[in-house]
Amino acid sequence: MHRRHRSRSSRRGPGWPRPVSFRGLPRGYGLATRIVGADFGKLFTADLGEEVTAEQGTLVSEVRSVWAEPGADGTFYGSPYEYDIVQFVRGRFLTGYRHTVRPGELATVVNRNHDVTPDKQQGYMHNFGFPPEGGSAMSGPIRYDVPSTRTIYYSAKGVVWDNRWETSGARQTQFWYDDTTWQPGRKYVVDWQRGPAGPKFNPRTYVARAGNTIMLNIPPFGDDSGHTGYSLLDGGRVGFYRDGVQLAEIPKYFYDASGPVPSAESTYRLEYSVDRTTGFNASTKISGAWTFKSGEVGTDKWTYLPLASFSFTPQVDLANSAPAGRPFMVPVSLKAQPGSAASRTRRVSVEVSYDEGATWRKAALIPTGTDTWLATLNHPDKGSVSVRAHAERADGGTVDYTVIRAYNLR
Known part of the structure; x- marks a missing residue:
């Protein structure tokens, strides 16, 4: 589970006393729970109480699913596409929820995955979709070859995305990008691990x-x-x-x-x-x-x-x-x-x-x-x-x- 909350900490170096740690917590009490399954066939939910009022706090219910093309081995390894679908319902728990995802709700993002090794690597990507007010999120990473090109279709209306791109094994690399908002109906191209590496100033650097x-x-x-x-x-x-x-x-x-x-x-x-x-x-x-x-x-x-x-x-x-x-x-x-x-x-x-x-x-x-x-x-x-x-x-x-x-x- 990934929380959209930044914790900045420090490392100790000679000449500096014990470093200061920066931590923050939302006001009040936060609770995040998840029910996870392979499909929706045996998943049933219902709200047994009344709608949460502003005076009582906030409640955000989330429906999250990842869709891809299965291979002959039954896994999704190397699927050329992926759908990352997130919808939020505020003020109550999911009861009788139905939603048909339409193409106009999604952003199309072509990910070009670049290599920095002499041979093929295995990669995967975490896509965390948050409500704009923050909270927690989960991802369902699908493995693929690097180098490669893959298309991801993201829910784009009222969702803020954090991405973590990785290659695994003895030559592991990892990249982060935070607080991305895609526009519904738009197409984007994103390059990962391309070009000469170096420090790039952003909220993490x-x-x-x-x-x-x-x-x-x-x-x-x-x-x-x-x-x-x-x-x-x-x-x-x-x-x-x-x-x-x-x-x-x-x-x-x-x-x-x-x-x-x-x-x-x-x-x-x-x-x-x-x-x-x-x-x-x-x-x-x-x-x-x-x-x-x-x-x-x-x-x-x-x-x-x-x-x-x-x-x-x-x-x-x-x-x-x-x-x-x-x-x-x-x-x-x-x-x-x-x-x-x-x-x-x-x-x-x-x-x-x-x-x-x-x-x-x-x-x-x-x-x-x-x-x-x-x-x-x-x-x-x-x-x-x-x-x-x-x-x-x-x-x-x-x-x-x-x-x-x-x-x-x-």
Whole structure:
């Protein structure tokens, strides 16, 4: 069961005392129960009481079903489509409930599932449908091959969706995307695990301050659709510094921390590096750093700090590969953390490597808008492409980002 309630916690690092944990609970008493079965044939429900009034609280009844195409083995493995149907009834328990789902109620979402390994993987996806007021939700994940393309039809009227996309096994990866609302009758295309991985600022990836406490969480495997991403690793770390003095050292697999800092404005450096060379062939090593200034702020809300992240979005296939032996244009953008005070970019540079970082050469950049460019590359006849970027901001902050084997050549 998945609850649409965010719990932010911290990891302890040298130099910071025991971290603060942030938890929240709704007012009053919450209760969530589920009845689960293979079909509706022997499922009967009835409301034995009166309708719940506003003074008494809230009651939301839910009917949830998942539909797909069975295979010869009787399972739904590899079904090319999936229907995720959710309906809510408020104020009473389900009694005599009937509903015919019509195509106009649904959103069509084509999911393109990209691979970052040299061979086929097994994937699955949790789809949690919530009422807009929040609560709890369940999913019925169906397994499929990665790479692949699958279509999911979602109930779209009055439903908020959270998604968790995963591959399983010795090369596991995981992606999250929250609070999606689809429009009934519309068609969408969503790419998972596509393109060079890196931190992507969103509600799960942030660097913020409240009073004299800094909170951060920077998972480094976000994809170019903006999904928060995680992966199995060979090694990794996150380091956090104030005026050159280390405040926290966060070990492999952990990317979050919080702790007290002095009120005076100071210069901070946040750096990260991860290595997943074993078993993976795309985004095998990722590293980067931010420098920024911060001083005391109010305690009534989080203040998101003025950081930005690079995003490279080459046109790649489901294997995260692009054509070899030809000139190739790669869109590059620098995206400020949502809610932060954005600063102008004074200087930016991009370099490319065709030998996994052994040598680098400068890439020409063509401006296409505010903090967006096209990088001009010349792909060799085989191998892979690695990129690194550096930016200097008008407020004195900097951004550095490197990804080895950002994508492969075919």
